[in-house]
Amino acid sequence: GAEAIWHLERALEQNPNQSELITALRSLYKRYRNIDQAKVPMTAGAVARQAMANQSYEQAIETLRSALVRHKDRIDLRLLLAESLWAGSDPVESAEAAMDVLESLPDCLSANAIMTRLWLQEGRSSDAQRYLNRVEAVAPYLAVEIATNRPVDDDAFHIEKLDVKRSAQAELALNRPDWLQDISP
Numbered sequence: 515g516a517e518a519i520w521h522l523e524r525a526l527e528q529n530p531n532q533s534e535l536i537t538a539l540r541s542l543y544k545r546y547r548n549i550d551q552a553k554v555p556m557t558a559g560a561v562a563r564q565a566m567a568n569q570s571y572e573q574a575i576e577t578l579r580s581a582l583v584r585h586k587d588r589i590d591l592r593l594l595l596a597e598s599l600w601a602g603s604d605p606v607e608s609a610e611a612a613m614d615v616l617e618s619l620p621d622c623l624s625a626n627a628i629m630t631r632l633w634l635q636e637g638r639s640s641d642a643q644r645y646l647n648r649v650e651a652v653a654p655y656l657a658v659e660i661a662t663n664r665p666v667d668d669d670a671f672h673i674e675k676l677d678v679k680r681s682a683q684a685e686l687a688l689n690r691p692d693w694l695q696d697i698s699p
Contacts, residue, residue, distance in 0.1 A: 519539065519546065526539060527560045558578065558581030561574075562598065563594070600628050605632050609628060612626075612628040621648055627645075627656065630649055630661075
């Protein structure tokens with residue numbers, strides 16, 4: 515019960531207006547906490563996301579900092595803080611928060627994107643490169659968009675269809691296993 519409530523609250527933070535989540539959360543509150551109320555209380559993450567959606571970045575930042583005092587282990591809130599700080603035009607504090615996230619999640623797309631943008635803004639492309647490489651590994655279109663500072667055409671990347679049979683034959687011809695050397699055709 516408590517775990518299901520926790521997970522639904524995190525899902526609701528991502529989309530605070532989704533009626534199915536609200537209904538399910540009300541049901542769990544009633545069943546496991548004996549709370550029957552029409553309005554589901556908003557978590558700090560949901561309040562911060564709504565503030566960001568309304569471009570009230572200072573409110574989002576204040577809400578997140580307050581929540582992180584109580585929930586130091588919430589990496590998702592630390593990342594949301596980094597995003598709020600970036601959107602609120604505080605790149606240095608945003609980078610500090612992003613680096614904090616990267617200590618635990620070195621491949622975090624959003625934190626790496628913040629670090630890439632910061633170093634590119636500072637004209638230090640060599641410092642940006644390692645973060646850009648991580649972005650590119652997960653989201654190549656985003657990496658190009660960040661590097662060029664403009665939208666990327668949908669057809670910017672083309673992947674050749676893999677011919678599995680031809681690839682396997684080529685691999686076998688190049689790297690013949692030891693045990694196969696002694697077998698004559």
